[in-house]
Amino acid sequence: MDRFADMQMVVSVVEAGSISAAAERLNLAKSAVSRRLAELEARLGVSLIHRTTRRLNLTDSGRAYYTRCVAILADLEEAEAAVSQAHGALKGTLKVALPLAFGLLHLAPLIQAFMTRHPDVRFELDFNDRQIDLMQEGFDLAIRIATLDDSSLIARRLAPIRHVVCASPAYLARHGTPHAASDLAQHACLAYSNVRDPGLWSFHGPGGESGQVRVPVRLAASSGEFLMRAAIAGEGLVLLPSFYVHEALRAGQLLPLLADHVWPELAAYAVYPPTRHLSSRVRAFIDFLAERLAGDPYWDRMD
Numbered sequence: 001m002d003r004f005a006d007m008q009m010v011v012s013v014v015e016a017g018s019i020s021a022a023a024e025r026l027n028l029a030k031s032a033v034s035r036r037l038a039e040l041e042a043r044l045g046v047s048l049i050h051r052t053t054r055r056l057n058l059t060d061s062g063r064a065y066y067t068r069c070v071a072i073l074a075d076l077e078e079a080e081a082a083v084s085q086a087h088g089a090l091k092g093t094l095k096v097a098l099p100l101a102f103g104l105l106h107l108a109p110l111i112q113a114f115m116t117r118h119p120d121v122r123f124e125l126d127f128n129d130r131q132i133d134l135m136q137e138g139f140d141l142a143i144r145i146a147t148l149d150d151s152s153l154i155a156r157r158l159a160p161i162r163h164v165v166c167a168s169p170a171y172l173a174r175h176g177t178p179h180a181a182s183d184l185a186q187h188a189c190l191a192y193s194n195v196r197d198p199g200l201w202s203f204h205g206p207g208g209e210s211g212q213v214r215v216p217v218r219l220a221a222s223s224g225e226f227l228m229r230a231a232i233a234g235e236g237l238v239l240l241p242s243f244y245v246h247e248a249l250r251a252g253q254l255l256p257l258l259a260d261h262v263w264p265e266l267a268a269y270a271v272y273p274p275t276r277h278l279s280s281r282v283r284a285f286i287d288f289l290a291e292r293l294a295g296d297p298y299w300d301r302m303d
Contacts, residue, residue, distance in 0.1 A: 004076070006040050007069040009033060010048065014066050015138040018056060077279055090281045091120040097132040097142035098125060101224055102161075102268065106243055106299065107143060107289075114288050121281055129194070134273050140282050141272040143289075145241075153271040156286055159293040162242050162300060163263035165201075166254040170234040178237070178257055181205065181213045188218040188236035190227045201239055204262040228254075239263060246299035268293070 012022040013033065023030040041048050048062035058066060077092070098107055104127060111123060126132065132142050134153070145161050165184070178184055181203055191198035199217045204210050218236050221227050224244045231238040231245075232253045238245075248254040270286045272278065278286075 007073055009036055010066055011069050089120050090118045090284055092281050093122045094281055094285055095124040095139045097139050098127050099145055100127045100129050102243055103127045110292050141270055144271055145266050145268050147266055154274050155269040155271045158268045158270055158289055159297050161266040161268055163239055164242050165239050165257045166245055167237045168232055168234045168254055184213050184215050189215040190230050190236045190238040191217045191220045193220040193222045202264055206260040243299045
C-alpha cells in the first residue's frame with residue numbers, strides 16, 4: 001500500500017478533470033487508475049468522486065481529502081526542496097498562466113532573468129488571455145490583469161495597469177484634438193472587443209467626478225497590438241493600457257489625450273488557489289516579480 005501514490009493519484013484525477021487524463025499524466029493505464037481509486041474508496045469507506053459520463057465531481061469527503069492531500073504533498077515537496085536548497089539552488093517546475101500581450105512585452109524578460117538566477121527551475125508557460133481554472137488545469141499560479149475585489153483566489157498585487165486615450169499626430173491634424181470627454185463622441189474610435197461594451201468608455205474627470213461617454217466604434221478588435229498599430233496609422237482614437245503604447249508615446253507616434261482624466265485602472269496580480277500550498281520556488285518567483293515591478297511601472301514613466 002503506497003499512500004503517497006494514492007494521494008498523488010487523487011490530486012491528478014481532480015486537477016486533470018478525468019481519469020483518462022490523470023492516467024496519461026501518471027503514465028498508467030486508465031483501468032489501473034480506476035481500480036486504485038475504487039480500492040482507496042473501499043479502504044476509506046467513503047465515496048470520494050462522483051463519476052458520470054461527462055465529468056467528475058468531488059463529494060464533500062472527496063473535497064476534504066483532496067485539500068489535505070495537496071497540503072501533505074506540498075509539505076513533502078517543500079521538505080525535499082529545503083534539503084536540496086541547503087546544498088544548492090531552487091529546483092523543480094513552475095507552471096504559470098500569463099496574459100498574452102503583457103506576458104510577452106513585460107514578463108518574458110523577468111522570467112528569463114529569474115531563470116538565469118535559478119538555472120535548475122523549469123517553466124511551463126501558457127500565454128493566453130482565456131480564464132484559466134488553476135486547480136483543474138494544474139497551474140501553480142497565474143498572472144492576471146483584473147479587478148479582484150471579490151475572488152476565491154489568493155492574490156498579490158504586482159503593478160497598476162492604467163489606460164490612456166491617444167491618437168497619432170496625423171489623425172489629430174486632420175480631425176482636431178478633443179478637449180473634453182464628450183468630444184470623443186465626434187471622433188472615429190478604435191475599441192478593444194473583449195469587454196462587455198467596447199463603445200462605452202468610463203473615466204474620472206479632473207474633479208474626480210465619474211462619467212461615461214459613448215464613442216462611435218470604427219474598428220473593434222481583440223488584439224491591443226493591432227489597435228495600437230491602427231492608431232499609429234491614423235485610423236482613429238484608441239483607449240489602451242499604457243503598457244501597450246508607452247514606446248509609441250515616447251517616440252511621438254501617438255500623443256496622449258485628456259491627460260487630466262483618469263481612465264479605467266486595473267492591476268496585475270499573481271494569483272493562486274487557496275488550496276495550493278506555496279512551494280519555495282513559487283514564493284521566490286512571486287517575490288521576484290513583486291520586487292522587479294515595485295513602484296511606478298517603467299511603462300508609465302515618460303522620462
